[in-house]
Amino acid sequence: xxxxxxxxxxxxxxxxxxxxxxxxxxxxxxxxxxxxxxxxxxxxxxxxxxxxxxxxxxxxxxxxxxxxxxxxxxxxxxxxxxxxxxxxxxxxxxxxxxxxxxxxxxxxxxxxxxxxxxxxxxxxxxxxxxxxxxxxxxxxxxxxxxxxxxxxxxxxxxxxxxxxxxxxxxxxxxxxxxxxxxxxxxxxxxxxxxxxxxxxxxxxxxxxxxxxxxxxxxxxxxxxxxxxxxxxxxxxxxxxxxxxxxxxxxxxxxxxxxxxxxxxxxxxxxxxxxxxxxxxxxxxxxxxxxxxxxxxxxxxxxxxxxxxxxxxxxxxxxxxxxxxxxxxxxxxxxxxxxxxxxxxxxxxxxxxxxxxxxxxxxxxxxxxxxxxxxxxxxxxxxxxxxxxxxxxxxxxxxxxxxxxxxxxxxxxxx
Amino acid sequence: xxxxxxxxxxxxxxxxxxxxxxxxxxxxxxxxxxxxxxxxxxxxxxxxxxxxxxxxxxxxxxxxxxxxxxxxxxxxxxxxxxxxxxxxxxxxxxxxxxxxxxxxxxxxxxxxxxxxxxxxxxxxxxxxxxxxxxxxxxxxxxxxxxxxxxxxxxxxxxxxxxxxxxxxxxxxxxxxxxxxxxxxxxxxxxxxxxxxxxx
Numbered sequence: 041x042x043x044x045x046x047x048x049x050x051x052x053x054x055x056x057x058x059x060x061x062x063x064x065x066x067x068x069x070x071x072x073x074x075x076x077x078x079x080x081x082x083x084x085x086x087x088x089x090x091x092x093x094x095x096x097x098x099x100x101x102x103x104x105x106x107x108x109x110x111x112x113x114x115x116x117x118x119x120x121x122x123x124x125x126x127x128x129x130x131x132x133x134x135x136x137x138x139x140x141x142x143x144x145x146x147x148x149x150x151x152x153x154x155x156x157x158x159x160x161x162x163x164x165x166x167x168x169x170x171x172x173x174x175x176x177x178x179x180x181x182x183x184x185x186x187x188x189x190x191x192x193x194x195x196x197x198x199x200x201x202x203x204x205x206x207x208x209x210x211x212x213x214x215x216x217x218x219x220x221x222x223x224x225x226x227x228x229x230x231x232x233x234x235x236x237x238x239x240x241x242x243x244x245x246x247x248x249x250x251x252x253x254x255x256x257x258x259x260x261x262x263x264x265x266x267x268x269x270x271x272x273x274x275x276x277x278x279x280x281x282x283x284x285x286x287x288x289x290x291x292x293x294x295x296x297x298x299x300x301x302x303x304x305x306x307x308x309x310x311x312x313x314x315x316x317x318x319x320x321x322x323x324x325x326x327x328x329x330x331x332x333x334x335x336x337x338x339x340x341x342x343x344x345x346x347x348x349x350x351x352x353x354x355x356x357x358x359x360x361x362x363x364x365x366x367x368x369x370x371x372x373x374x375x376x377x378x379x380x381x382x383x384x385x386x387x388x389x390x391x392x393x394x395x396x397x398x399x400x401x402x403x404x405x406x407x408x409x410x411x412x413x414x415x416x417x418x419x420x421x422x423x424x425x426x427x428x429x430x431x432x433x434x435x436x437x438x439x440x441x442x443x444x445x446x447x448x449x450x451x452x453x454x
Numbered sequence: 455x456x457x458x459x460x461x462x463x464x465x466x467x468x469x470x471x472x473x474x475x476x477x478x479x480x481x482x483x484x485x486x487x488x489x490x491x492x493x494x495x496x497x498x499x500x501x502x503x504x505x506x507x508x509x510x511x512x513x514x515x516x517x518x519x520x521x522x523x524x525x526x527x528x529x530x531x532x533x534x535x536x537x538x539x540x541x542x543x544x545x546x547x548x549x550x551x552x553x554x555x556x557x558x559x560x561x562x563x564x565x566x567x568x569x570x571x572x573x574x575x576x577x578x579x580x581x582x583x584x585x586x587x588x589x590x591x592x593x594x595x596x597x598x599x600x601x602x603x604x605x606x607x608x609x610x611x612x613x614x615x616x617x618x619x620x621x622x623x624x625x626x627x628x629x630x631x632x633x634x635x636x637x638x639x640x641x642x643x644x645x646x647x648x649x650x651x652x653x
Binding site: 315317318362364365366367368369371409410413414415416436437438442443446447449450451 | 569591605641
């Protein structure tokens, strides 16, 4: 059997990435595996390649997918890295975060002029510990994706060298509506603060700029401080996460600077006038999970998807429905106080009906429906994900002036 | 920079509810053309309004003057809803149980708000019949009826303005399908409807 061809192939693969290998030695290894150990020639070629990979500290890119390995030497801008790429970059470590697992040595964010990316250095990579604020030349790292966010993996085949650079990076904030998963900066105002839904959560709420709003989260960590509601901040290197198609901003890695003054916030505050054309199931009186921070709607059997059976539920009122202006239909959600003022049915009255009427909660649904369906209302609220969270909802009043104007319009140029 | 295939599917899958058009009885009665948007079995069906807009759903407020129960095995209700310009024929069958129960309960006469789907039938004698399959019907007050007349008049006039510009695809289709239709008739109807509300 001839092993020189296979040996040549292997040697070419390594010389492409600048490593010199001894063809004769490879040939000998292959022969030994096949002749002495009865290994399949293909398998032998693979194991010799892997052995050399280990020798040169090149990670095996999956099974037999070594084709990408050669491209790791080109220096790229951080923003150009696409999941699946092998890249070499020069950047500044702008944030370090606590590793989430013992197999991770370091994680944080590295940036250059073009942008920033999260990085993870595996414990097995034996990469030197990087320091916040220093510049590094990182060769042959891999960009992949974790929860929709691009990630730079520093593995055992990656070379990390500190370089003496001392430029300051000034990232440009991105309008909130243009954010996408990754690392980004915003200049925004804290519009709302929400109850923490998790004990590890320091703060969550809503940030807004002229273009829109986004949820933000800060997890408890030493040195982290809460943002002040109503204050304006310039935030760099925050992580934009996506969950269920919804974006949120994780500020734990971010550099946060409070600013003077105020900025206009669109806040997504909209007003829509139309008629209520549908009341969806789940409207009327509902039961909510009493577990602190949960508040999910329970099923008829008092079942919470997370906390299971909850006999000590809490009653609530809401309307989920569609508001139609004749051109477009808007999904609306009305909270308890809005429902109470629109229908005149208080939560207490609804509770009374739910517990004493033979139809129970259905009767509340029917009464609420008959009071609002087909009515003209004007809703003010914040639009989030195509649904308007309604703050106020009032019946439209007949305007004589509008009537007169329409008569003129209809009679005018016929 | 990042191509996210999920974005695509989400946009495609995003559900857009068809708006409910405001149309007077006199205009709905003139519909002669019904079409499907797409080849799919579940593609929505539209009737083409003579003022140049497709409609898969309508919102009307008028007076329910009459209702009758029909059918032995498959019960369904028919009703007449009158607006200032004419009469809508509405119906709710066992496929719309909620709407049928609502309609069954209402005592005539009453102001009602109806959300429903317009349907066009051709009778054996060749004449056309427009009816509205009710999605929901609720009793409302006179104020709501008056507001609806304003709303329907405004939207009818808006459609006529677009019709007169003449470039919208549905308008072009309308001119093909209803070559003799004159939007001035519907402008007049809107005026008459408005005039019936006391100042």
